[in-house]
Amino acid sequence: MTSIANTDSTGPTDPMPDWEKRFRAPRVSLPDWAEDAPERSLFVSNVTGTHELYAWDRATGEQRQVTDRPNGTTDGTLTPDGRTIWWFSDTDGDEFGVWMRQPFGGGPDEPAVPGLEPSYPAGLAIGRDGTAVVGRSTDDDGTTLHVVPAAGGEPVEIYRHRESAGVGDLSHDSSLIAIEHTEHGDAMHSALRVVRTDGTPVAELDDSEGGRRELGLTVLGFAPVDGDARLLVGHQRRGRWEPMIWDTASGDTTDLAIDLPGDVSAEWYPDGSALLVVHSFQARSELWRYELATGGLTRVETPAGSVSSAGARPDGSVEYLWSSAAEAPRVRSTTGAVVLDPPGMKAPDSVPVEDTWVEGPGGTVHALVQRPEGEGPFPTVFEVHGGPTWHDSDAFAAQPAAWIDHGFAVVRVNYRGSTGYGRAWTDALKHRIGLIELEDIEAVREWAVSSGLADPERMVLAGGSWGGYLTLLGLGTQPKAWALGLAAVPVADYVTAYWDEMEALKSMDRTLLGGTPDEVPERFEASSPLTYVDAVRAPVYISAGVNDPRCPIRQVDNYVTRLEDRGHPHEVYRYDAGHGSLVVEERIKQLRLEIDFALRHLPGGPPLTAQPTR
Template sequence: MHDADLTPTWEQRFRAPRVSLPDWADHAPERSLYHSNTSGKYELYAWDRKTGEQRQVTDRPNGTMLGAVSPDGEWIWWFKDGYGSSVPDLPSDGDEFGVWMRQRFEGGPDEEAAPGLAPAYPVGLTIGSDGLAVVGRSTDEDGSTVHVVRPGTDPVTIYRHRESAGVSALSEDDTLLVIEHSEHGDTMHPSLRAVRLDGTLVADLHDGVPGEPPASGLEATGFAPILGDSRVLVRHQRRGRWEPLIWNPLTGEEQDIDLGLPGEVAVDWYPDASAILVEHEHHARSELYRYELATGTLERLETPPGTVLGAGARPDGTVEYLWSSGERPSELRSTGGGTVLVPPGERAPGSVPVEDAWVEGPGGAIHALVSRPAGVGPFPTVFEVHGGPAAHDGDHFAPGVAVWVDHGFAVVRVNYRGSTGYGKAWSDALRQNVGLTELEDIAAVRAWAVESGLADPGRLVLSGGSWGGYLTLLGLGVQAGDWALGLAAVPVADYVAAYEDEMEGLKAMDRTLIGGSPDEVPERYAKASPITYVDNVAVPVFISAGVNDPRCPIRQIENYVARLADLGVVHEVYRYDAGHGSAVVEERIRQVRKELDFVARHLPRR
C-alpha cells in the first residue's frame, strides 16, 4: 500500500506538486523561472529548456514568493524579506520588508542586487541590459520611491511621493520608464507617468482633470518588445470595464482597441509586437484570444472550459498558459499541444464541478459559485469569502474549497460588490460603506442558499482569509444570528489599530476606500471595524494569524481577541511564524486541520 493511500484526499491535494506559469528571459527564452512547492514550500526554480535541467534557486524557512529573470537570462533576482523586526538579528520572515538579491542562472552564491538601497517593501522591479535595473520601494518614512541601479555606481533616486506608486515598464532600449502612481490620492484608479531614466518627465496619462482623482484607472502592461519602439500596452476603464489601448508617450498618440468582448481583459504583447495576447474574463471563467494589430482580427485560441491563471506568448507564436477548473488541478499547457512542464510526484486528486448561482441583491445581480457534495441537501454550508477586496472567485481548482466538500459541506463563494471581473461600477461600489456593502450581498446569497434548499440555516459557517477574514469577523457582529460559527484567517479585526501598523501602501488603500485616515473620518472607521460590533458576537470564533504580517498586523488581532475573552465568547487563536499566510505546505495543512477540528467540535449537529 502506498503512503498516499493512507493520506486523506484533502491533504494529498495540498501536498501535490504544482508549478506556476514560467517567466522566461526575453532575449534567452530557453531560460525560464517558475515557482513550485516541490520542496514542501514555495520556492523559485530555474529551468534550462535546452538541457531540461531544473534547479531550485532559493531555499528559505518560509519560502520565497518574488523573483524575476534578467532579459539576457544571466541573472535571477529574488526578494529576501524578514528585515522588519525591531529586535536586532531576529528574523521576521514573511514581513515583506527586505532587499533584492540575485544569483547566476547556472547557480552560485547569492549577492545583494542593489547595494545602497535600504530594506523596504517592494513596489515593482524591471531589469534592463548590462546590469541596469529600476527598483520600486515603499517605506513609512519616504513613501514611494523609484531608483535606477547600475553596476558599480550608487543607486539614483528618480521619483519620490507620499502616495502609492510603483515601477510598471521599461522600454526595450532602456531609455523610457512608466511609473504607475496615485499622486491624486485614489489608489483604486491609478495614473501613468512616462519618464526618462534621469527622472525628467516625458508624458502623463491621466483619466480625469489634472490634479484631481481620475474617473477611471490605468495600468501599464509593458513597452513593445522591439528596440526603439516607444508604444506602451495599457489597460483602461473608460467604458466601465478593463479594456486595452496602446499609448505612445513620445507622440501622445493613443490607439483605442475595442475588442467587443462582454467581460474584462488582461493583455500582453506577442514577442514581435504584431499582435496582443488577450485573457478574457467573463462570469468567473476565462479564455484566450490573439488580436492582430494590422488587421484588427480577433482569433480565439482553444482552451478548455475553466480559468486561465496566466499566459504568455513564446517566440514561435505558441502560447503557454496555466489552466484549471473546479474539478481539475492546474496544468501548464501550450496552444501547440500538450502539457509543458509536469512537476514530479502524484497529481492532486480532483474535486466537484462548480455551479453558478445568480441572486438579485441590493446593488444588482450577484454571482455566486457553488460546490456541492454528494447527497441531498440541505447541507451544512461554508460561505468562503474571498480576499482583496480587488479580487474575485472563479472556476478554478481550490484545495481549500475541496476539503469542505470532502467532509460533506456545500461551499458558497460570493463575488460581492467590490470584486473585480464585473465592471468598474461593481468594483467601486463598496467605497465609503466598506464591509457593510459586501455583507449585504453575502446576506442576499445566504437567503437564497437557505430558501433553495442548498444550505441548512442552523449550520452555516462564515469563513475567509485577509479581506475575507475581515468580512467574517464583521459579519459575525453585524449579522449576529445568521451564522453558527466563524473562521477568520489573517483578518482585519480592529481597523484603526490595523491602519496604524500596516504597510504604507495599505494605508493609502484604506484612505481611498474609506475616504480619509482615522483622524480625518473616525466615524467611518468605527462603522467599518469588526471590533465595533464585537459585543454582538455570540458564536464560536477561530482566528489564525501570522505574527509577522504587515497587511493585517498581529496587534489589532490581539485587541479583538482580548475583547472576545472579556465577553466570554468561545474562541481559539492560532499564531504562526510567518506573514500574510504561509508558503509552507505542512503549515497550511496544519491550519486546515485546526479549522476542521474546531468546526467538528462547535458546529451544531443534526
C-alpha cells in the first residue's frame, strides 16, 4: 500500500504537454472525518495513477492507502468512532457489489454485512452505537433497506418498494432513520419518511401531495444531538432549493430566512447551533454561516469560483475543496492552514470562463465560454454536461482545458434540465427529452457563430453520459450544424438502454418520458439517437465501458452496427470499466484518441496552435 505523503507522482520522465499534466498531477478530495474522532480522516487521491481511498491520522500525520484495485475505488466512509472504514466493492466498475470493511490502522478486508447479496448501493448510514442502515437496489427486488443491529446478528429488512428509494440519514442516537423515496412514481422529486429501526413509521413529508406536484425534498441530516428529532431538509416550495427544519416528532416545519438568490443547501455545525450554507448561483458557489438562534447570516470567505464540497470542524473552522476554471482544486481551511497538499507536480493553470446569456426557445440560457489565444473564429467544442440534472460551473476541468491547449474554443451550455437555475428550469425536461436540451444548445451555437467566436465549418459536439446521448441525438437531428461528434458512454438506443440499465435509472426514465417503452413508444422513438442514425453526416467517435450499468454496451453496439451498415465514418473504443474510468492513464488515452480523431477529421486541418498528441 502507498502513502500519499511519500509518493512523488511525476509521470513519465520525457516532456509531456500541459493537458496531460492536468490529469497526472496528484489530487485529493476533501477529507471526511469521523464524527467522534475528528483526527481520523478518509479521502480519495489519484497519486498512484488510480483513484483510491486513503486513511489519514491527523494527530500523527500518517497516511495509508486503504484500497488497491485495478479500476479504482471512491465510495467509502468512516464509522463515527473512527475505528473502521467501510468501502464499496464492485466488479470492474459495474457498480454492483457489497460493502467491505477494514480497520482504520490497516488489516484484512471482510464483508461489512454478511448475509446481504450483491446489489447496487442505495445509501448507507452508520450510527455512533454501531447500528448500520444499508440500502440496496436490484432488478428483482427494487429498493430494500436493511438494519444491521449494533450488537451484531443478521441484517433485518425494514423497507421494500419497486420504485427508487435510499437511506437519507440515521439520527444521532440511532433511533430514527430518514428515507428518501419515490413511491408516488416521480423519480425526480423524492418524498421523505422517518421510521424507527424496526421499520415502524414516525412521520411523512411529501410535497407531491395536495396539488403540489413536482416539488422535491431531500435529506440534509439529523441534528447532531441525542434525542433531537429535528431533520434538516431541502425543499423546492419557492421555486428553488432551500433548507428548512422538520421536527419529525411534532410534524412542524420551520422555514429559514436565508435571503440569497440561488439554490441553497446546508449542513449542521457539529454543536448544532448553526448551519454551514452552500449557495450556488450562476455557475459559482460560496459559503455562509447561519445562526439558528438569531437568523444571522455571515459570509465564510472563499475565493471566486466553485466550492465542490465543504464541512465544519468541531473547532468551528470550515474546510472546503475549491477551484475555478483557471486554477486547479485545493483543499483549504478558514484558518488559513493548508489542509492537505499532495506531493509532486502541480496541475498547470488554464484560462478563465466568460459568461454568456442567450435567449432560447424556453428562456434565457447560460453558457460558459473559454477562448484560446489568438483571434477567432475558432474551431469550437460544445462540451455538453451529463446528468441531465447537473450543471457546468466555474470549476477546474482537465478535459475542456485540453481542447483550449489545442487551439479550440470551448462552450458549455446549462440547458433546460440543468440544476442551479430554479425548479422550473430543471423540471422543463419532460417527455421531449434530448430535443429540449438541443434547442438550447442550438441557440447558443447560433450565438457562437454570429459573435465571431466559432468557425461554423469546424463545430464539434461532444460529451459523456447524458452529454454523450445529446451528442449522438444532435448529430442526427441537427446534421448540418456539426462537423464532428465525440460521444463517451452514451445512450445510443434508448429502448434497449431502458431494458438493460440499472433499476434506479429505469425509474428516472419513466419519470422523464412518462412511462415505459411499451407504454409510450412514440416518446422513446422520438428521443432515441438510433431513430436518426441514418441522417448523421459528421464523423462519429464513440467510447464506452463494457461493464457500464447506466449506458449499457449492447445499446451502443446497436447504434454502431447501423453506422457500419451505412459505411459511415466512425471509430469505437471499448474499454474494460463501467461508466467512465478511475484510472488516470485510461482517461488520458481516451482524450488523446478524441483529440486525434478531431484533428484528423475536421475540415481545414488542425488549428495552428495545436499541440502534438502522443
